[in-house]
Each structure stands twice: as C-alpha cells, then as structure tokens.
Amino acid sequence: MDKNNWIYACKATDMPHNGGVCVQYGTEQIALYYFTHRNEWYATQNLCPHKKQMALSRGMLGSLQGEPKVACPFHKKTFSLKNGQCLNDETCSSIKTYPVKVQEGNIFINIETLLTPHSSTPIEYEPQ
Amino acid sequence: MKIIVIGNGMVGQKFCEKLVAQKIAGLELTVFGEETLPAYDRVHLSEYFAGKTVQDLCMKPMSWYAENGVDLRLGDPVTHVERAQKTVTSFEGTQFAYDYLVFATGSAAFVPQISGVDKHGVFVYRTIEDLNLIWRHAKIAKSAVVIGGGLLGLEAAKAMLDLGITQTHVVEFAPRLMPRQIDDGGSHVLTEKLKALGITTHIQKNTAVILGNETITGLMFTDGSILSTDMLVISAGIKPRDELAKKAGLPIGHRGGIIVNDRMQTSDPSVFAIGECAVHEGAVYGLVAPGYEMAEVVVHQLSGGAKQFSGFDMSTKLKLIGIDVASFGDPFITDEETRSIVYHDNHKGIYKRINVSSDGSKLLGGILVGDAEAYNKLQQICVNQLTIPHAPSDLIVTPGNASNDAGNFELPAGALICSCEGVKKQAIEDAVVQNGCESFDAVKKCTGAGSGCGGCTPMVKDIINATLKKQGKVVRNVICEHFAYSRQELFDIIKIKNLHTFDAVLDALGTGDGCEICRPAISSILASLWNDLVIKKESATSQDTNDRFLANIQKGGTYSVVPRIPGGEITPDKLIVIGTVAKKYNLYTKITGGQRIDLFGAHLNDLPLIWEELIAAGFESGHAYGKALRTVKSCVGSTWCRFGLHDSVSFAVRVENRYKGLRAPHKIKSAVSGCIRECAEAQSKDFGIIATEKGWNLYVCGNGGSKPQHALLLAADIDSETCIRYIDRFLMFYIKTADPLTRTATWLNKMEGGIDYLRNVVVHDSLGMAAELEAQMQTLVDHYECEWKKAVETPELRKRFTHFINAPEVRDPTIVFEPLRAQKKAAEW
Numbered sequence: 036m037d038k039n040n041w042i043y044a045c046k047a048t049d050m051p052h053n054g055g056v057c058v059q060y061g062t063e064q065i066a067l068y069y070f071t072h073r074n075e076w077y078a079t080q081n082l083c084p085h086k087k088q089m090a091l092s093r094g095m096l097g098s099l100q101g102e103p104k105v106a107c108p109f110h111k112k113t114f115s116l117k118n119g120q121c122l123n124d125e126t127c128s129s130i131k132t133y134p135v136k137v138q139e140g141n142i143f144i145n146i147e148t149l150l151t152p153h154s155s156t157p158i159e160y161e162p163q
Numbered sequence: 164m165k166i167i168v169i170g171n172g173m174v175g176q177k178f179c180e181k182l183v184a185q186k187i188a189g190l191e192l193t194v195f196g197e198e199t200l201p202a203y204d205r206v207h208l209s210e211y212f213a214g215k216t217v218q219d220l221c222m223k224p225m226s227w228y229a230e231n232g233v234d235l236r237l238g239d240p241v242t243h244v245e246r247a248q249k250t251v252t253s254f255e256g257t258q259f260a261y262d263y264l265v266f267a268t269g270s271a272a273f274v275p276q277i278s279g280v281d282k283h284g285v286f287v288y289r290t291i292e293d294l295n296l297i298w299r300h301a302k303i304a305k306s307a308v309v310i311g312g313g314l315l316g317l318e319a320a321k322a323m324l325d326l327g328i329t330q331t332h333v334v335e336f337a338p339r340l341m342p343r344q345i346d347d348g349g350s351h352v353l354t355e356k357l358k359a360l361g362i363t364t365h366i367q368k369n370t371a372v373i374l375g376n377e378t379i380t381g382l383m384f385t386d387g388s389i390l391s392t393d394m395l396v397i398s399a400g401i402k403p404r405d406e407l408a409k410k411a412g413l414p415i416g417h418r419g420g421i422i423v424n425d426r427m428q429t430s431d432p433s434v435f436a437i438g439e440c441a442v443h444e445g446a447v448y449g450l451v452a453p454g455y456e457m458a459e460v461v462v463h464q465l466s467g468g469a470k471q472f473s474g475f476d477m478s479t480k481l482k483l484i485g486i487d488v489a490s491f492g493d494p495f496i497t498d499e500e501t502r503s504i505v506y507h508d509n510h511k512g513i514y515k516r517i518n519v520s521s522d523g524s525k526l527l528g529g530i531l532v533g534d535a536e537a538y539n540k541l542q543q544i545c546v547n548q549l550t551i552p553h554a555p556s557d558l559i560v561t562p563g564n565a566s567n568d569a570g571n572f573e574l575p576a577g578a579l580i581c582s583c584e585g586v587k588k589q590a591i592e593d594a595v596v597q598n599g600c601e602s603f604d605a606v607k608k609c610t611g612a613g614s615g616c617g618g619c620t621p622m623v624k625d626i627i628n629a630t631l632k633k634q635g636k637v638v639r640n641v642i643c644e645h646f647a648y649s650r651q652e653l654f655d656i657i658k659i660k661n662l663h664t665f666d667a668v669l670d671a672l673g674t675g676d677g678c679e680i681c682r683p684a685i686s687s688i689l690a691s692l693w694n695d696l697v698i699k700k701e702s703a704t705s706q707d708t709n710d711r712f713l714a715n716i717q718k719g720g721t722y723s724v725v726p727r728i729p730g731g732e733i734t735p736d737k738l739i740v741i742g743t744v745a746k747k748y749n750l751y752t753k754i755t756g757g758q759r760i761d762l763f764g765a766h767l768n769d770l771p772l773i774w775e776e777l778i779a780a781g782f783e784s785g786h787a788y789g790k791a792l793r794t795v796k797s798c799v800g801s802t803w804c805r806f807g808l809h810d811s812v813s814f815a816v817r818v819e820n821r822y823k824g825l826r827a828p829h830k831i832k833s834a835v836s837g838c839i840r841e842c843a844e845a846q847s848k849d850f851g852i853i854a855t856e857k858g859w860n861l862y863v864c865g866n867g868g869s870k871p872q873h874a875l876l877l878a879a880d881i882d883s884e885t886c887i888r889y890i891d892r893f894l895m896f897y898i899k900t901a902d903p904l905t906r907t908a909t910w911l912n913k914m915e916g917g918i919d920y921l922r923n924v925v926v927h928d929s930l931g932m933a934a935e936l937e938a939q940m941q942t943l944v945d946h947y948e949c950e951w952k953k954a955v956e957t958p959e960l961r962k963r964f965t966h967f968i969n970a971p972e973v974r975d976p977t978i979v980f981e982p983l984r985a986q987k988k989a990a991e992w
C-alpha cells in the first residue's frame with residue numbers, strides 16, 4: 036500500500052471506547068471505530084446503504100459469532116467491520132471498509148479504496 | 164468441455180453457479196445475454212419501485228463471472244444456432260463452437276392481439292427496462308389499468324399504487340381473479356381486500372380496443388363499456404422464448420416452449436432447455452423453483468450425475484403485503500373421491516378451502532385467502548401425503564392451530580422445506596446437529612434455506628427449535644448470544660456482584676463482545692440499579708443512540724429536543740424561552756401527545772448550545788429519548804375545574820418530579836385526573852391516578868401504542884402518601900423483573916396470577932420485599948441529576964456532540980430540510 040494514501044484522523048485519546056466517530060475527508064465521510072473490548076480499530080464508510088443515512092459512526096459495536104460488527108442506529112442493520120457485508124439482511128448492500136493504523140497514539144486511515152472504484156459501492160440507478 | 168448458455172436470466176445464472184461449483188477440469192463456459200444487465204432477481208422486481216437498486220437485485224456482481232472464468236457476453240443475443248456444426252452466432256456476428264448448448268431464454272410477456280397495443284403508455288411487466296419505462300410514464304399518469312388478474316397482474320397493480328397512482332384498476336377476462344389458483348369464493352374475498360387497498364377490479368371483461376391517438380386514453384371492452392386511463396400494463400400471461408430454438412429445428416410444444424425429456428434434453432442430445440422456455444410433459448413452469456431444479460438436472464447430466472426432472476409442485480403464495488392469498492396441491496378438485504371443507508368469514512374477510520380424500524385421511528389441495536398463516540404447514544402435509552387429523556376441519560378453523568409448527572407434524576426427512584434453494588428438512592437438521600448452527604441466521608448461511616423468497620422462514624425456525632429440543636438443549640429465554648441469562652437473572656447477579664459498567668458485566672458474565680441487543684439492555688439495568696450518568700465514557704457507547712446523545716435521532720440524522728414540562732404546566736416566561744430558542748436554532752416545533760413541546764431538526768453540534776439556554780431558563784431533560792419516565796399528564800383539576808375533586812396538577816407535578824430520570828426496561832408514562840371524567844386519560848397509562856371523594860384510585864399497566872389496553876385498578880381511595888409508596892413498589896418490582904423492552908401491560912399479561920398476584924406483592928407485601936423496594940426507589944430518587952445539565956457543564960462530555968472529530972465546528976453537510984407550512988421538515992429518504 037502506498038504510504039501517501041494514509042490520512043491522519045485523530046488522536047487515540049480523542050476516541051470514545053467501544054464506539055465510533057466520523058472523520059471528514061474532502062466531501063467523504065468515514066466512520067472510525069475503536070473497539071476497545073477487542074483492542075481493535077476499524078474504519079468504514081459513514082453512509083448506511085439502507086436509507087442512505089450518514090449514521091454508522093453513531094452505531095453500536097458488537098460481534099456476531101466472533102465477527103466484529105456495527106449496528107446502524109436507524110433500523111439496526113448490522114455490518115461486518117472486517118469485510119463490510121450486511122449481516123442481517125442479504126438484500127442490503129455492503130459498505131466500504133478501510134485499513135486503520137495507530138502510530139504513537141495517532142490514528143491513520145488508508146483511503147486507497149476510496150480513490151478507486153469498489154465493487155460494493157451502491158450505484159444509484161435512476162430511470163432515464 | 165465447451166458449454167454455451169443462451170440467456171442470463173435467473174435460471175441460466177443458477178445453472179452457471181451450480182456448474183462452476185462442480186469444478187470440472189477444462190470447462191469453458193460462455194453465456195450470452197440479451198439484456199445489458201447481469202442476471203437479476205426477477206421475483207423481487209417490484210421492489211425496484213420500493214427503492215431497491217439494480218445492484219441490490221443483481222444475483223451476482225460482474226466480478227463473480229470474471230473470478231469464476233465465465234465468459235459473460237451481455238447485450239449480445241444469439242441469433243443463429245447451427246446444430247450440425249455445433250456453433251452459435253451472436254448478434255455481433257461472432258461464431259462460437261459448443262459441445263453442449265443450454266437454452267435458458269425464459270419467456271416474454273404474452274400480449275394479446277388487441278388493436279392499439281402499440282400506443283404510448285402501454286407496457287408489459289417483465290424486465291428492469293420495462294420498469295424504467297413505467298416509472299417515467301407514471302410521473303404524468305393519474306390512473307392505470309392492468310390487464311390480467313393473475314399473480315403477476317395483481318403484483319403489477321400494487322406497484323402502480325406504490326408509484327403514487329391512486330386510481331388503479333385490474334381487468335380480468337375470466338369470471339374471477341387468479342383463476343388458476345383460487346375459486347369464486349376466494350376471489351370474492353380477494354376482491355374486497357383489493358378494494359380496501361384502492362384497487363378496483365373488473366371481471367369477465369374482454370378488451371376490444373385501446374383508445375387514444377398516439378397515447379392511450381382508455382380501453383373499450385367487447386360489451387361496449389369504456390374505462391378511461393392514462394396508462395396500461397399488460398400482464399396476461401407468459402409466452403416461452405422459443406423462436407431461436409424453432410429456427411434451429413427443435414420441436415416446439417403446441418402452446419409454445421422447447422420440448423424436453425426428463426433429462427431436460429431437447430430432441431438433440433447435446434442441446435438442453437431449462438427454465439421458462441422449456442416444456443416438460445406439456446407443462447411450462449412459470450416459477451423460479453422448478454427452473455432451479457431443471458438447472459440442477461442439467462448439471463447432473465454434464466457431470467455424471469443421475470438426477471432427473473419429475474415435475475414440480477406448483478403451490479404458490481401471492482407476495483402482496485397485507486393480502487394473504489395462497490393455493491396448494493390441487494385447489495379445485497371436485498370428483499367423487501374428494502370432499503371439500505370451506506370456511507368463509509365475510510366479516511373478517513377470510514376464505515379457506517381444503518380438499519380432502521373421501522376417507523378423510525389425505526389432504527389433496529386447498530385455497531387460503533385473507534389468512535395464509537397455515538400455508539407452509541398445509542402445503543407440506545399435502546406434498547408429503549401426511550395423515551391429517553380426525554376432524555380435517557381443525558386444519559383451518561381451530562384457533563391456535565394456525566401456526567406453521569412443522570414439529571407437530573413430523574415431516575419426513577426428505578420434505579422439501581425451501582423450494583427456492585432446494586433445501587430438505589434433513590439438511591436443516593444436519594446443520595443444527597453437525598455444524599452447530601443454532602440460530603436461523605446460522606442455518607441460512609450454512610444451507611441457503613430461507614435466502615430466496617423467505618416464505619419458509621417460520622418453518623425453518625420451527626425445525627431448528629424442534630431439533631434443539633430433541634438434542635436436549637433447552638430453548639431458553641436468554642437475551643442474546645453473548646449472555647446465557649434472562650434479564651431478571653442478570654439484574655440480580657449484576658446487583659450482587661456490584662458491577663457498574665458494560666465491559667465489567669460482559670467480562671464477568673458473558674462471552675464475545677456484546678451487540679446492539681445486550682448493550683442497551685444491560686445499560687438499562689445498570690441505570691436502574693445505580694442511576695449513574697448514562698453518558699460516562701465507559702457507558703456512553705453501550706447506550707442506544709438516543710441515550711448516547713441524549714436526544715431522539717430523526718430521519719436525516721438530526722435530533723429532537725424535549726424539555727420536561729412536569730404535569731404539562733408551564734409559565735408564559737418559559738413558553739417564551741422555548742419560542743426564542745426554537746427560532747434561534749431554526750427548529751420545527753410541535754405540541755406532543757404528552758402535553759409538552761418537541762423541538763425537531765437540531766444538529767448534533769447544536770444540542771449543547773440549545774440545552775445550555777434551556778437549562779439557564781430552568782428547564783431539565785425530558786428523557787424523551789430514554790427508556791425512562793416520560794410524561795405525567797394532568798387535567799386542570801380542582802384549582803379551576805368545577806367538577807375537580809383534588810388538585811390533579813399539583814399531584815402530577817409531584818409524581819413527575821419524583822420519578823424523572825428513572826430508567827426502566829421500557830418507557831413509563833403516567834397521568835393524574837381530577838375526577839372520574841378522566842380528562843388526563845390516566846387509565847391508558849403505565850400507572851394512572853384518578854381522584855375520588857376519599858382520595859385517589861391507582862390504576863396500573865395500561866398502554867396506548869399498537870395494542871391498547873386499559874389499566875387495572877390496583878388500590879382504591881388511598882391517600883397521597885400511600886399512593887406514592889405503592890407506585891414506588893410497583894415501579895421497582897417492574898424494573899427488577901420485566902424482560903427488556905417490555906411495557907408494563909405486556910409484563911402483567913405474562914405474569915402468572917395477573918393483577919391479583921401483583922396486588923398481593925405491592926399492596927399486601929406477600930413477598931416481604933416492600934420495604935426493600937421502597938428503599939431502592941428512594942436511593943434512585945436521591946441520585947437524580949439532570950443529565951443534560953451535567954453534559955453541558957462538563958467540557959469532556961460536551962466535546963462529544965460534534966459530527967466530525969477532525970472538524971468539530973462543521974455540521975453534517977448532507978443534512979437536508981424541506982419547507983413545510985411556516986416551518987421545515989426532514990427531507991424524504
């Protein structure tokens with residue numbers, strides 16, 4: 036991975052425990068999570084594909100048979116933090132996930148996939 | 164081996180999936196698709212109008228084809244098949260050789276020859292392209308007609324309603340709706356149901372001409388009557404796409420379709436046909452499950468398997484929300500050997516018919532309209548030829564027998580449970596026993612059952628539970644996969660162990676990392692036990708979003724602000740403050756049903772600023788976001804009302820201030836009325852108080868909401884102090900023993916002994932815990948502090964009310980409002 040694709044998000048001490056925050060990058064919104072109970076960091080798109088709400092960073096973290104997940108606050112669709120797949124509704128699209136790294140208490144998100152098209156990007160198909 | 168598939172529809176795609184899974188060495192798989200999109204879920208096509216995207220409907224993403232070595236050629240239909248040379252030629256002119264050829268060309272909508280079908284505004288309902296055209300035209304249409312009152316026609320009619328066309332008509336040639344599935348009795352009931360939805364039906368109407376110049380203006384029927392309309396959708400049946408096969412000299416059925424044998428072979432052994440383009444023993448199957456079965460048969464033929472196609476059960480269920488219609492087996496038989504039992508309730512709009520063998524032992528078929536809950540069970544009994552009860556009518560009339568309890572009826576292991584994915588009962592049991600799948604989701608993932616149309620879900624769940632029981636595993640009332648305890652057990656253990664945070668509880672009593680079910684449930688227990696601040700750093704993220712930000716999240720991501728107005732009493736000065744604050748932060752204001760004022764549309768960033776001003780004016784949090792005490796409504800009472808017996812407002816204010824901030828398994832509401840005229844509606848509340856000549860009557864466990872229930876009298880003619888003591892005990896007992904998210908009414912309904920038992924505990928202290936309950940309540944009352952006050956005064960907490968962590972001053976730019984009268988509203992989603 037190109038080192039230029041890492042963006043600085045915030046300090047580890049700014050983060051809530053077992054919860055998320057939203058990071059602004061240009062016009063994009065990225066949800067960053069500190070899963071304290073597992074001592075793991077994750078990042079995903081902030082947009083919930085269900086009703087297109089900017090809300091995942093305010094969602095609740097948890098696990099399903101060991102798979103870490105976030106639950107959208109609106110209608111509780113849950114998404115794997117590892118691969119972005121919706122875990123409780125097959126008809127719901129997946130979300131994008133981004134690598135995260137912690138360096139000397141600073142958090143960085145890798146936005147490479149944000150710059151290249153991703154297969155799970157919801158395409159808006161409007162009738163012509 | 165070179166295999167060419169013509170058609171990338173549902174069945175063609177399933178064939179590819181099944182074939183690829185065989186991992187045949189040297190396989191070259193080429194697929195031609197006439198449509199420009201990769202195969203999508205036609206069964207759920209109508210959901211496109213309800214917001215599903217093409218991506219949502221696609222069966223596999225484009226990447227799947229590439230990853231599995233499938234050469235997919237979209238928008239390039241096959242135009243010639245030269246069987247002698249074993250080649251096909253596509254529209255683009257390229258020629259491809261095959262060893263085996265598979266026709267999966269599906270079918271097209273059947274369009275009767277009516278003059279005028281080529282006019283603008285006339286559509287069929289088959290592809291995404293069709294739906295796009297309809298969508299565009301619907302924007303300028305006020306009325307729509309669907310020709311065809313079958314399964315598809317009714318679905319199309321409902322779609323017209325969903326598109327906002329309020330005048331929708333269905334025209335059917337036969338003397339009843341769904342003529343292939345239901346009888347006249349069922350059709351009558353269905354007609355009424357559709358009418359209630361807003362769909363008008365016309366039966367026995369034969370369309371003669373489509374009126375209009377370029378664009379349709381109406382239909383004229385052979386009886387001379389005219390129906391005006393802005394658009395027409397024709398859904399009069401399907402016509403197998405056999406034109407290419409016909410040109411290639413393959414035999415075609417006399418009503419269309421490529422003739423195949425039990426191996427799905429055409430007259431040419433290297434050419435197969437599957438799905439809706441095939442006719443097997445004179446039948447074309449217009450459903451997806453038999454098509455999948457055919458695909459499986461061909462995969463077997465190509466990989467050395469033995470499977471053959473032997474017909475398929477055509478039981479069906481209409482998938483219109485709110486309208487249950489199903490038929491199974493032979494719905495119509497009336498011969499010597501058959502008896503029909505009909506249950507017809509015109510009042511509720513229910514029609515059920517079952518056909519049983521004359522000796523009463525076998526179920527041969529039936530029809531369900533208005534209540535199809537028993538469909539899965541009956542269909543299974545019918546298909547598997549299970550013996551039915553002595554009184555066959557029990558199958559459709561006995562209340563409580565309507566569930567799909569497959570366990571009761573010991574289905575054979577080979578019973579087909581999920582016909583979409585071809586999953587048998589045995590496979591589900593194996594998943595439970597051998598692979599340790601103990602939840603529906605796990606079984607679904609493992610076997611595929613329930614991932615198609617979803618109709619078998621209740622049956623799959625029953626089989627899982629029955630299998631677990633057989634293994635001696637108790638299906639316990641635990642809260643989720645992370646805790647093997649009920650809420651009541653957790654409440655007691657957490658108290659004894661003196662645990663104060665979610666993580667502490669999880670580490671001591673649970674497994675895994677928690678989830679959106681146990682986090683809020685345990686947070687609620689912790690709040691009820693200790694009344695600590697819910698938004699402390701260790702606790703905040705385990706609260707439901709509403710509690711985490713101390714406000715209700717709204718459509719679009721803004722929040723609402725509800726200051727407490729105890730008893731609904733407010734001074735003019737405070738009213739002015741609310742008005743000023745609402746104006747300053749551009750909030751939509753509304754009087755709520757709970758006698759207070761809700762300010763909607765606040766940005767997360769503004770919440771602390773808004774509350775700061777409200778608190779400065781003497782307001783406190785109204786806990787409208789919490790599973791906590793909401794409002795204590797009051798009527799004006801004896802201070803002004805000529806009938807008032809006591810001062811209901813003062814008592815309501817006292818009660819509200821006592822229990823404010825109290826967290827419980829669900830929200831709690833109360834009201835105080837000054838006399839039996841009951842203007843405060845106290846008998847619809849979790850606890851309600853009504854003034855009597857001698858004191859107060861205390862009612863408990865009432866509920867509004869979706870299942871309203873009147874509160875029951877707990878104690879009569881008691882004085883104010885006794886009333887408060889009883890409420891203390893009642894609430895604390897509820898908090899200790901109720902399941903998560905259970906209102907007091909439901910709690911009482913499940914309680915053995917009911918209100919008498921509850922009265923014994925609360926009034927007669929039968930458990931000897933009254934003093935303890937009162938003491939616990941007093942501790943909670945003494946611990947109260949306004950959490951919003953705390954939040955705005957603590958910089959550490961205040962900092963959290965920002966949308967972007969790296970741009971704290973920026974509000975979420977994606978939030979959009981629309982004007983509404985003199986105010987605003989959230990944009991539609």
Ligand code: SRM
Pocket residue numbers: 715716717723725753754755756757758759760761787793794830832847848865866867868869870906
């Ligand atoms: C604002 C208000 C409607 C209004 O404009 O009048 C309202 C609004 C909501 N109600 Fe309500 N209810 C409101 C009075 C009621 C009432 C009437 C009453 O309290 O007298 C009822 C029936 C009485 C009852 O609860 O028994 C009521 C029964 C419900 C229910 C069903 C509860 C049930 O037991 O079935 C829900 C769903 C739930 O809580 O799970 C609900 C849920 C909701 C939610 C929280 C839905 C949500 O999760 O977003 C709404 C949030 C609004 C917001 O963001 O602020 N609301 N809701 C009322 C606020 C009263 C207040 O001042 O606090």
Ligand SMILES: Cc1cc2nc3c(=O)[nH]c(=O)nc-3n(C[C@H](O)[C@H](O)[C@H](O)COP(=O)(O)OP(=O)(O)OC[C@H]3O[C@@H](n4cnc5c(N)ncnc54)[C@H](O)[C@@H]3O)c2cc1C
Pocket residue numbers: 169170171172173174175176195196197198205206207208209239240241242267268269270288289290315318404407437438439440448449450451452454482
């Ligand atoms: C609105 C709607 C609702 C439905 N609901 C249900 C339901 O609830 N339950 C149920 O079981 N079934 C339902 N069905 C029927 C179900 O969708 C079909 O049975 C299923 O799609 C048949 O699959 P198929 O692959 O045989 O045909 P199709 O899905 O029609 O696919 C055939 C494909 O072949 C293409 N093709 C044709 N000729 C050529 C050629 N020469 N070269 C290349 N490509 C070609 C066509 O363009 C098409 O894309 C519904 C259908 C519709 C339209």
Ligand code: SF4
Pocket residue numbers: none
């Ligand atoms: S009745 Fe339904 S829509 Fe109306 S406020 Fe209550 S929850 Fe919302």
Ligand code: FES
Pocket residue numbers: 083084085086087088090107108109110111112
């Ligand atoms: S908007 Fe996220 S679950 Fe509905």
